[in-house]
Amino acid sequence: MKSYTCIIEGKVTGGKFQSWVLSTAQQLGLNGWVRNIADQKAEILIQGSVEDYSAFREKLKAESPVPDLKSVSCNAMDYDKVHEHFEVRG
Numbered sequence: 001m002k003s004y005t006c007i008i009e010g011k012v013t014g015g016k017f018q019s020w021v022l023s024t025a026q027q028l029g030l031n032g033w034v035r036n037i038a039d040q041k042a043e044i045l046i047q048g049s050v051e052d053y054s055a056f057r058e059k060l061k062a063e064s065p066v067p068d069l070k071s072v073s074c075n076a077m078d079y080d081k082v083h084e085h086f087e088v089r090g
Contacts, residue, residue, distance in 0.1 A: 003032075003079035004046045004053050006060065009070040012042040016065045018088045024059055025086040028052045035089035040070075047083055 008017075013036055021034040021044060030052055032045040044060075046053055061072050 001031075001047050001082055002050060002053065003077050004074055005077050006044040006046065006057070006072060006074040007037075008042045008044065008060070008064070008066065008072055009040055010066040010068045011040065012036060012066055013039065015067075017042060020063075020065050021060075022086055022088055024056060024063075028056050030056055031083040031086055033083065033087045033089045045079070045083070047079070 012018075018034050018036070021042075025032065025034075025046065028048070030046050030048040032047050034042060034044045037043045046056060048056075057072070057074055060074075061069075
């Protein structure tokens with residue numbers, strides 16, 4: 001299974017960003033997690049097909065509820081754990 005990591009910069013706290021990511025990932029059949037890593041940053045680990053990941057990335061850029069989205073940086077990565085579902089982490 002392919003794994004990808006994304007770092008999102010913008011107003012990701014205090015809104016609906018994490019729940020939006022959870023819902024969108026589940027709709028696309030993706031596994032992994034989302035978590036805030038700094039005041040204005042979130043990290044997402046995505047596992048799934050290249051096609052589903054690409055659809056998620058496009059939605060992330062065009063539809064995510066981040067009013068001041070500064071950047072979306074996603075990369076493929078080697079990851080030895082397989083997640084069975086998608087979750088919000090602390």
